[in-house]
Amino acid sequence: MKLIADILMIAGTFSVAVYCIVLAKRLSRFTDLEKGVGGAIAVLSAQVDDMTKMLTKAQKTAAGSAANLENLTSRAEDAAKRLELLMASMHDLPPPPKREAPQAPVASAETNPKSENSSPETLFLSRRSQVEAAE
Template sequence: MISLLDAALLCLSLFTAIYCAVLSRRLRRLHDLKHGLGAAVVAMTKAAGSVRQETTTLTAKTAGAAERLERLLGRIDACEPKVDLLLETMDRQARETWRENRARIEATRTEVTLLAADMRVLIELMNEQVLKNAQDDEPERQARTRSARSAPVPAGSPVPSRAAPADNVVRVAPAAPSRPNPFARRAAGGE
């Protein structure tokens, strides 16, 4: 008959067979390339290959970009003295132009001031001459007016007007009171 030891050995064998079947089934699932860990390993291998390829491509692009950047930096370094010289030249020319224009403006301002003073003097002289001529002609005009009033008026002639005879005298307003000219001091070497 079966001894107790044989029964225990049989149970142990049966348990081991079931355990091996479960492990075998799990191992098959693990190696399954569609659904198991094998599929994950295959996907990771493909992803690693893709990443490696992208890394190689990006490294090549980066090297090309770095080379282009290096060339551009070299060109910039070569152009820097030219730009500095150009800026310095433009600044110098702007200052020279400013000085020239400033001198021209000052000369023009001085000339205009002198012309204005000459015009004032000329206007005053013209006014004096006109007044002098008017005063010289006054006795003659008064004599003509008296003779015209005392002369008999022929019949049918128009009545003379009492207005003063028109002269060809230009009336010019007297010059404004002169004020000190602020530009005259600058032109004379002042401020």
């Protein structure tokens, strides 16, 4: 009986030794920095550092853009106020005098010898006077 117990004890010890060797190999592959979880953790740690740097840059850029946008918005509001004042002041002006519609010249160059020396107002058929055009 003792012999059978010793044989079973040796077989159990041998199987536990084999199991420990297999676990040790698996654990060494698991913590390997190139292929295992250790490598994955190292890669993720580097990516987290890169993402933190990029997030800091994005926050600085967003803060600068927000300040610029706020400045532009205030300038636009000021311009809108000025335009509103100008539009309000236009209502106070008297209505413009009514003019007759200008007639297009029908005469040709042969019948009108003065056509070469005509004023720019009649040449371009402008509706404004020369003073208004100069302003």
